[in-house]
Amino acid sequence: MSEYALVSESPGGYGVLGGAVLLVADCVGTGVLALPGDAWTLGIGGFGALLVTNFVLNLSAGTLVTEAARGGRARDFCELSAGCGATTKAIILAAWYSNLFLVLGQYVLVMSRGLELAVGASCTALSSFAAAASVLALAQATRTMTKLRWPSLASISSVFVVLGLCLAARHRPYDPAWLPPHLGAPRWRAALRASAAVGSCVFAMGTQKLLLNVRREQRDPDAQSNPALALAIALFSAVYLVVVLGAGPRPPAFLLDAISSDEWLRRPAGACLFAHVSVSYAINLQPLAKTLQSHLGLEDSNRRWLALTSAITASAWFVANAVPFFPDLVSLIGAFASAPLNFAIPALLYKHARPKEEHRRREANFHIALTILIVLAGTAGAIVDIVDNWEHHPPPFDC
Incomplete structure (x- = not known):
């Protein structure tokens, strides 16, 4: 029997509030810096409808996950998929790994932007290397979610400082360079x-x-995971709405660009952004590394952990320099990798769980159909944007 199979085998360390804090720390991350620009693209009415719809859909998908995991403490989607068929398991593994690898690459890209603002550097290849190297120390010290609870609070505080500085800088007229290339x-x-x-x-x-x-490290996951999820979604939805409304019309696609010309703002904002993303990186690196460690059958030692996290971080540095356009990389990750993880994978896991309820089955089928639509349309849009941007920027890995 797996060491994570029974609730009694892992007492956990936090309840509803602790779980919500970790989820908010992961969600109120770098993606929020692209939201004002996306809201302007969709229109405030469209964004508001999307925010409400997202609350319902994410809570529904999260409930499917917790129902599929009920009675146990599976570490992640990969472990929970152990009882699925070979094809379903392969789809889940592909979505899980592709999402986290791309997300870590995006985090390295944003950390490099934070360093550049804080110290005045300008070479993405070098600044991203420095950023990737610096977060390895944190990865060695935080090998459980419980150890990341207090750093998560500091991370949330840091991103609020960044958002406050960005919104304070939005009193200036918009820069025409912020306008999206598709206008007209x-x-x-x-x-x-x-x-x-x-x-x-x-x-x-x-x-x-x-x-x-x-969920795995909560004291009573069957009772606490859904309330923690609902609280987390409500909290970060409120934050997103405040940020979008505060940014006003025609914000830059990367909100941090609003302060790039103000030295007294950009240095503290860059430092806080780097601190925030470092914790977000550790939160995402830890489950990815542990899953790889388990699948590869590696011994759980400090030396092997260092080697594994170093290899993952090197791949993240590669992604950050291959697609160094923050809004486009966020769109690509969201459509191609996050949509399956958010909606389709919870549905597939629930469909393979026992027992199942009929209305939950219909929910699961809807999430699968929705995922197909988002992947096809969103990925096409992101790729077109990336191609457009490469026409006006230096080649990959260039300063």
Whole structure:
């Protein structure tokens, strides 16, 4: 029997509030810096509808996950998929790994931007290398979610400082360079950009990928995980609404660009952003590394942990330099990797769980159909945006 199979085998360390704090620390991350630009693309009415819809859908998908995991303490989607068929398990593993690898690459990219603002550097290849190297120490010291609870509070505080500074800088007239490239383009191009914006929002608002990791260390996961999820979604939805309304019309696609010309703002904002993303990186690196460690059958030692986290971080550095466009990378991750993890994977896990309720089956089928739509439309929009941006920027890995 797995060491995570029975509730009694792992007493956990926190309840509803502790679980919600970890989920909010993961969600109120770098994606929020792209939300004002995406909200302008979709229109405030469209964004508000998306926010409400996301609350309902994420709570529904999270409930499917917790019902599938009821009675146990599975570490993540990969472990919970052990009883699924070979094809379903392969789909779940592919979605899990692709999402976390891409997310870590996006975190390295944002950490490099934070360093550049804080110290005045300008070479993404070098600053991202420095950022990746610096977070390895934190990864060695935080090998459980419980140890990340207090750093998560500091992380949330740091991102609020960054958001406050960005919003304080929004009193200036908008820079024409902030305008999206599709403005005035044909309708099909605007539709693709809107699809990419939806993908970006899916990335920022998803809570499922670490729900099981958080659930596993709760004192009573069967009773506490759903309330923690609902509280977390309500909290970060409120934060997102305040940020979008505070940013006003025509914000930059990367909200941090609003302070790039103000030295007295950009240095503290860059330092706080780096601190925040370092914790977010550790929160996502820990489950990915533990899952890989288990699948590869590696011995649980400090030396092997260092080697594994170093290899993962090196791949994240590669992603950050291959697609160094923050809004486009967020859209690509959201549509291609986060949508399956947020909606389809919970549905597949529930469909393979016993017993099942008929109305939950219908929910699961809806989540699968929704995922297919988001993946096809959102990924197409993100790829078109990336191609457009490469026409006006230096080649990958170049300063």
